[in-house]
Amino acid sequence: MSMIADFYGGKSILITGATGFLGKVLMEKLFRTSPDLRVIYILVRPKAGQTLQQRVFQILNSKLFEKVKEVCPNVHEKIRAISADLNQNDFAISMQDMQELLSYTDIIFHCAATVRFDDHLRHAVQLNVTATQQLLLMASQMPNLEAFIHISTAFSNCNLKHIDEVIYPCPVEPKKIIDSMEWLDDAIIDEITPKLIGDRPNTYTYTKALGEMVVQQESGKLNIAIIRPSIVGATWQEPFPGWVDNINGPTGLIVAAGKGFLRSIRATPMAVADLIPADIVVNLTLAVGWYTAVHRPKSTLIYHCTSGNLNPCNWGKMGIQVLATFEKIPLERAFRRPKADFTTNNVTTQYWNAVSHRAPAIIYDFYLRLTGRKPRMTKLMNRLLRTLSMLEYFINRSWEWSTYNTEMLMSKLSPEDQRVFNFDVRQLNWLEYIENYVLGVKKYLLKEDMAGIPEAKQHLKRLRNIHYLFNTALFLIAWRLLIARSQVARNVWFFIVSFCYKFLSYFRASSTLKV
Numbered sequence: 414m415s416m417i418a419d420f421y422g423g424k425s426i427l428i429t430g431a432t433g434f435l436g437k438v439l440m441e442k443l444f445r446t447s448p449d450l451r452v453i454y455i456l457v458r459p460k461a462g463q464t465l466q467q468r469v470f471q472i473l474n475s476k477l478f479e480k481v482k483e484v485c486p487n488v489h490e491k492i493r494a495i496s497a498d499l500n501q502n503d504f505a506i507s508m509q510d511m512q513e514l515l516s517y518t519d520i521i522f523h524c525a526a527t528v529r530f531d532d533h534l535r536h537a538v539q540l541n542v543t544a545t546q547q548l549l550l551m552a553s554q555m556p557n558l559e560a561f562i563h564i565s566t567a568f569s570n571c572n573l574k575h576i577d578e579v580i581y582p583c584p585v586e587p588k589k590i591i592d593s594m595e596w597l598d599d600a601i602i603d604e605i606t607p608k609l610i611g612d613r614p615n616t617y618t619y620t621k622a623l624g625e626m627v628v629q630q631e632s633g634k635l636n637i638a639i640i641r642p643s644i645v646g647a648t649w650q651e652p653f654p655g656w657v658d659n660i661n662g663p664t665g666l667i668v669a670a671g672k673g674f675l676r677s678i679r680a681t682p683m684a685v686a687d688l689i690p691a692d693i694v695v696n697l698t699l700a701v702g703w704y705t706a707v708h709r710p711k712s713t714l715i716y717h718c719t720s721g722n723l724n725p726c727n728w729g730k731m732g733i734q735v736l737a738t739f740e741k742i743p744l745e746r747a748f749r750r751p752k753a754d755f756t757t758n759n760v761t762t763q764y765w766n767a768v769s770h771r772a773p774a775i776i777y778d779f780y781l782r783l784t785g786r787k788p789r790m791t792k793l794m795n796r797l798l799r800t801l802s803m804l805e806y807f808i809n810r811s812w813e814w815s816t817y818n819t820e821m822l823m824s825k826l827s828p829e830d831q832r833v834f835n836f837d838v839r840q841l842n843w844l845e846y847i848e849n850y851v852l853g854v855k856k857y858l859l860k861e862d863m864a865g866i867p868e869a870k871q872h873l874k875r876l877r878n879i880h881y882l883f884n885t886a887l888f889l890i891a892w893r894l895l896i897a898r899s900q901v902a903r904n905v906w907f908f909i910v911s912f913c914y915k916f917l918s919y920f921r922a923s924s925t926l927k928v
């Protein structure tokens with residue numbers, strides 16, 4: 414009998430960010446392990462021309478929720494989508510919905526955030542700080558609330574090398590930042606952003622750190638915990654291996670490598686790749702929800718959900734396994750054969766960017782133009798290079814995260830809960846996980862059919878032949894130009910040709926003698 418699954422039975426749970434990558438995996442696990450929960454309220458905004466209902470319908474009818482429908486056939490009755498925009502005052506929730514939320518919510522999982530690294534500070538503060546503050550205010554008016562679980566990131570203090578499960582204060586108080594965002598204009602905000610974020614690489618990590626401070630300051634009498642996952646990757650085991658549906662973190666680069674766009678990446682192969690599968694994050698989150706509500710720790714506990722100190726993998730190992738998987742199971746219609754390498758300094762990075770990224774894009778766009786089509790590869794390549802430059806900070810450094818609270822929690826779980834809500838990253842086999850991750854990218858993100866693999870392999874063979882042909886032509890042109898200009902080159906060429914001729918004459922003579 415799982416105590417955690419039992420705990421969520423009959424509960425009304427509020428999830429923000431439920432339409433996001435982590436939010437969906439969280440909802441799925443909740444429904445699957447506690448089908449008798451009362452309701453899951455999700456705060457959703459209409460998006461991309463879809464109504465709330467259409468968004469929920471799409472989620473519930475996705476592959477991710479197939480198992481849920483077997484154990485919880487009335488899942489659509491247990492999910493209550495509430496129209497909300499976290500950028501608005503009171504989240505633009507109707508009075509009636511607000512009343513329902515305040516009266517019934519037992520547990521809150523706050524996952525919503527902007528995870529864009531380059532978001533404007535005003536927007537990042539609004540979502541990652543102000544919205545968190547507003548949600549805490551709402552929570553403080555909920556008479557039945559048992560726990561408030563805030564999802565942060567292990568990189569909120571990435572300016573430090575060793576990070577403990579504590580909140581590190583930022584120099585400027587979050588309240589001051591929130592206030593100033595109201596009256597400063599965009600130009601001034603742009604100017605002060607580098608000063609405010611200091612030695613953090615982007616507005617995302619900075620505002621997530623401010624968000625944690627707000628949680629600490631506004632906790633009041635609430636029962637709160639903070640979870641800090643590192644780089645969340647595809648699922649490891651549940652509901653099935655390799656599920657992923659967005660291009661954040663390493664996923665976008667895996668796609669780019671598989672399609673042959675990404676040929677070189679500035680990374681330190683030995684730096685720790687602190688990936689953590691989404692299902693591990695979700696299992697820890699649910700265990701933390703249970704522990705916080707039932708054991709009511711005296712202070713706000715922070716849980717690191719990281720892999721580096723317990724079962725480290727590095728970018729080198731990951732990169733090799735990604736490419737090895739693409740050898741066996743290539744993506745369809747690749748631009749070039751998947752072949753990439755790490756560079757370690759600025760000069761080689763610039764060189765390979767010019768030779769392996771920009772030049773092929775220009776040549777391909779030239780070909781598109783010649784054939785009357787719209788050029789697009791240069792634009793796409795510039796986007797990839799920009800993304801690479803944004804991610805570089807995280808793939809050239811290693812961090813140490815202590816995991817005392819996470820390990821303490823593991824020891825408090827019953828053997829059954831340790832099995833059902835497994836967040837022990839030591840059991841993960843990286844090579845197997847990465848292979849499933851790559852397969853998941855192909856199947857669930859790109860929605861490619863496995864039946865297309867032979868054709869994808871054929872396509873790669875054609876690309877290889879084009880590559881050989883192109884290189885031979887390039888060599889011959891270069892050589893021809895050299896011969897025309899240099900006596901030494903002409904002499905070498907004469908020597909090679911006469912050597913080959915003599916070699917062939919010798920073989921012809923000896924085979925004639927044998928006959």
Ligand SMILES: CCCCCCCCCCCCCCCCCCCCCCCC(=O)SCCNC(=O)CCNC(=O)[C@H](O)C(C)(C)COP(=O)(O)OP(=O)(O)OC[C@H]1O[C@@H](n2cnc3c(N)ncnc32)[C@H](O)[C@@H]1OP(=O)(O)O
Nearest residue numbers: 528529530566659660661662663666670732753754800807
């Ligand atoms: C020896 C062998 C070597 C072999 C090497 C090769 C193997 C390769 C594998 C190795 C990989 C190593 C990778 C390491 C990556 C490390 C990542 C570290 C991240 C740590 C961060 C901390 C973790 C967190 O807490 S946050 C969560 C992570 N957040 C992110 O990842 C967000 C990052 N992204 C951004 O900030 C932006 O997207 C940005 C700035 C990078 C690019 O912005 P831009 O405006 O240029 O583009 P977009 O508009 O954002 O998107 C372009 C395009 O993509 C579509 N899109 C965007 N997001 C999504 C999405 N979530 N889902 C689906 N589609 C998305 C978007 O619609 C655009 O499409 P269009 O068609 O052009 O409209």
Ligand SMILES: NC(=O)C1=CN([C@@H]2O[C@H](COP(=O)(O)OP(=O)(O)OC[C@H]3O[C@@H](n4cnc5c(N)ncnc54)[C@H](OP(=O)(O)O)[C@@H]3O)[C@@H](O)[C@H]2O)C=CC1
Nearest residue numbers: 430431432433434435498499500524525526566642644645
């Ligand atoms: N992915 C990762 O690698 C990591 C993530 N995290 C943290 O985990 C949490 C979840 O991240 P993840 O699932 O990857 O992120 P996603 O970008 O996939 O999801 C973000 C969620 O927030 C919602 N949201 C954004 N803006 C608003 C708004 N104005 N009103 C209502 N909802 C909004 C999105 O809704 P919509 O669908 O409408 O856009 C979406 O549901 C975040 O707090 C993030 O900081 C921490 C470490 C690593």
